[in-house]
Amino acid sequence: MKNTRDTQTIFELSRSGRRAARLPACDVPEHNVADLLPAASIAATPPALPELSEPAVIRHFVNLSTQNMSVDTHFYPLGSCTMKYNPKRNERAAAMPAFADLHPYQPAETLQGMLQMLYEMQEMLQEISGLEACSLQPAAGAHGELAALLVAAAYFRDLGESRTKVLVPDNAHGTNPASAAMGGFDAVTLKTTADGFVDLDDLETKLDEHVAVLMITNPSTLGLFEPNMQVIADRVHKVGGLIYLDGANMNAILGVARPGDFGADMQHYNPHKTFSGPHGGGGPGAGPICVTEKLAPYLPTPIVKTLGDQFVLDYDRPKTIGRVRAFFGNVGVLLRAYAYIRTHGPDGLRRVSENAVLNANYLLSRVKHILPVPQGHRCMHEFVASASDLRRDKKISAMDLAKRLLDFGYHAPTVYFPLTVPEAMMIEPTETESKETLDAFAETLFRITEEDADLLHDAPHTTAVSRPDEVRAARQPVLSYPE
Amino acid sequence: MNPEELSYAKTHEWVAVAEQDGAKIATVGISAFAVEALTDLVYIDLPKVGQQVEAEQPFCEVESVKAVSDIYSPVAGRVIAVNDTLPDALETLGSDPYGSGWIAKIKISDEAGLANLLDYAAYQKQCAE
Numbered sequence: 001m002k003n004t005r006d007t008q009t010i011f012e013l014s015r016s017g018r019r020a021a022r023l024p025a026c027d028v029p030e031h032n033v034a035d036l037l038p039a040a041s042i043a044a045t046p047p048a049l050p051e052l053s054e055p056a057v058i059r060h061f062v063n064l065s066t067q068n069m070s071v072d073t074h075f076y077p078l079g080s081c082t083m084k085y086n087p088k089r090n091e092r093a094a095a096m097p098a099f100a101d102l103h104p105y106q107p108a109e110t111l112q113g114m115l116q117m118l119y120e121m122q123e124m125l126q127e128i129s130g131l132e133a134c135s136l137q138p139a140a141g142a143h144g145e146l147a148a149l150l151v152a153a154a155y156f157r158d159l160g161e162s163r164t165k166v167l168v169p170d171n172a173h174g175t176n177p178a179s180a181a182m183g184g185f186d187a188v189t190l191k192t193t194a195d196g197f198v199d200l201d202d203l204e205t206k207l208d209e210h211v212a213v214l215m216i217t218n219p220s221t222l223g224l225f226e227p228n229m230q231v232i233a234d235r236v237h238k239v240g241g242l243i244y245l246d247g248a249n250m251n252a253i254l255g256v257a258r259p260g261d262f263g264a265d266m267q268h269y270n271p272h273k274t275f276s277g278p279h280g281g282g283g284p285g286a287g288p289i290c291v292t293e294k295l296a297p298y299l300p301t302p303i304v305k306t307l308g309d310q311f312v313l314d315y316d317r318p319k320t321i322g323r324v325r326a327f328f329g330n331v332g333v334l335l336r337a338y339a340y341i342r343t344h345g346p347d348g349l350r351r352v353s354e355n356a357v358l359n360a361n362y363l364l365s366r367v368k369h370i371l372p373v374p375q376g377h378r379c380m381h382e383f384v385a386s387a388s389d390l391r392r393d394k395k396i397s398a399m400d401l402a403k404r405l406l407d408f409g410y411h412a413p414t415v416y417f418p419l420t421v422p423e424a425m426m427i428e429p430t431e432t433e434s435k436e437t438l439d440a441f442a443e444t445l446f447r448i449t450e451e452d453a454d455l456l457h458d459a460p461h462t463t464a465v466s467r468p469d470e471v472r473a474a475r476q477p478v479l480s481y482p483e
Numbered sequence: 484m485n486p487e488e489l490s491y492a493k494t495h496e497w498v499a500v501a502e503q504d505g506a507k508i509a510t511v512g513i514s515a516f517a518v519e520a521l522t523d524l525v526y527i528d529l530p531k532v533g534q535q536v537e538a539e540q541p542f543c544e545v546e547s548v549k550a551v552s553d554i555y556s557p558v559a560g561r562v563i564a565v566n567d568t569l570p571d572a573l574e575t576l577g578s579d580p581y582g583s584g585w586i587a588k589i590k591i592s593d594e595a596g597l598a599n600l601l602d603y604a605a606y607q608k609q610c611a612e
Binding site for chain 2: 174416419422470475
């Protein structure tokens with residue numbers, strides 16, 4: 001590691017007695033805390049909170065934030081994460097007091113605007129997915145996967161069927177097998193072919209009446225639309241199983257193809273990807289799910305429905321799997337997604353996907369002359385290049401390229417995923433980038449591949465910390481202060 | 484051990500079979516190619532002594548800074564020893580993959596699986612593809 005100019009922690013900046021705010025004298029009767037709480041509830045020593053002035057706090061965090069890369073500062077082609085620009089009007093909508101100042105314990109009749117927004121969101125997500133019912137509760141994509149698998153488990157329990165297996169292709173996101181295991185199923189890996197599609201022969205050997213669900217990401221993590229989708233769905237349905245669509249890549253097919261129309265029984269959305277919610281930093285996430293009518297009774301409770309001219313929360317759902325999240329889910333993210341969907345409308349959303357796919361194909365047409373793209377003469381929203389030739393010939397790895405890109409002001413693409421492509425660089429430009437940005441990125445990538453290997457092995461050179469020791473970070477993490 | 488005298492599974496495990504008290508004992512590890520491809524290792528979940536294993540089925544896993552990968556048992560049988568030093572010295576897998584980087588010893592119960600293993604030349608050919 002070359003640069004180690006990391007900032008002092010806020011604890012190191014602390015000076016005893018320093019304050020950002022001084023409270024006025026107490027004007028209500030004071031009570032000794034020991035008279036109010038049992039002794040076991042009172043700590044012997046106060047917590048070691050840092051003590052700083054307000055400017056010191058502001059400088060500390062603003063300086064830290066400038067060491068970060070974001071979609072507001074840099075091109076961010078992090079494959080599979082759909083790092084599109086987050087329109088600021090979404091923030092304005094979410095900050096409106098009529099939304100932001102509500103309390104979830106208010107009576108429903110005083111929450112009508114919020115409930116209407118949530119109701120319309122349910123309807124819009126159903127329309128986009130081609131499925132009949134929706135729950136907005138799950139708090140992230142992977143949480144949506146788990147909730148949907150629990151819905152599937154409840155459905156099969158109701159049918160009196162004992163199904164134990166969830167099939168997951170080997171290029172899926174790691175959350176898929178993890179969700180299957182969390183849901184009480186055995187995750188069984190499905191092979192993919194050299195072209196990157198589900199191996200139908202392997203599917204045949206693993207498909208039986210014990211299969212509950214096949215989880216498929218379509219378009220896949222390779223940025224390819226599964227050509228055998230209908231065959232796969234038909235075969236799974238024939239043995240009584242369900243199709244789960246991992247909606248991570250919905251940005252490629254909005255208004256073009258609907259999962260419910262190509263065989264999916266359940267899906268989640270990642271509003272922070274597809275519908276321009278913030279990726280972290282902007283609050284907790286959301287992972288709403290949509291399902292077919294036969295699975296609707298098992299969805300988490302409550303669901304927003306209409307009763308006369310009122311919007312109400314429906315808790316009367318005897319077959320529900322129950323709550324998966326407090327109140328109505330993380331409405332702040334849903335609100336931003338709602339603003340995005342309403343801003344674009346049906347035609348606009350279709351153009352979002354068309355431009356995302358166009359941008360990805362344009363960048364593919366340039367990058368494939370620099371790094372081979374094993375499965376890509378064309379793609380959907382993203383493509384996966386491989387640095388394995390470069391690693392063999394010049395000892396330059398995908399990690400080296402990714403780290404060096406930081407020096408040129410580009411966030412790195414996703415590297416080493418999917419695992420089916422050696423030295424993978426997964427590139428997703430999204431629809432919000434211009435041709436000039438894509439050209440400049442491709443030219444920079446080419447320039448880096450021509451650089452001296454030693455220079456790349458030590459990259460990045462311009463960041464405060466060059467290359468952290470990832471092994472030590474994993475094996476001996478320092479998670480508290482003081483150590 | 485000399486890598487050229489070992490047998491290999493398509494999934495990158497190496498096997499050395501030796502006779503011991505009339506039983507066939509397989510010593511199992513992962514190839515230098517596999518260690519290289521996995522990159523920096525951070526964790527290994529060793530199998531348990533006494534555990535029954537099936538040929539070509541996962542029996543332990545290794546985690547790198549990139550991913551968690553299954554290690555497949557090349558033979559069917561029962562685990563009779565594991566290399567307890569590995570979890571605290573994962574670098575051994577890279578520095579001496581065919582010696583002190585061994586992972587487990589398995590008492591073979593069914594020799595049928597051995598026929599599916601590759602010799603050194605065939606394995607090298609697979610890795611080059």
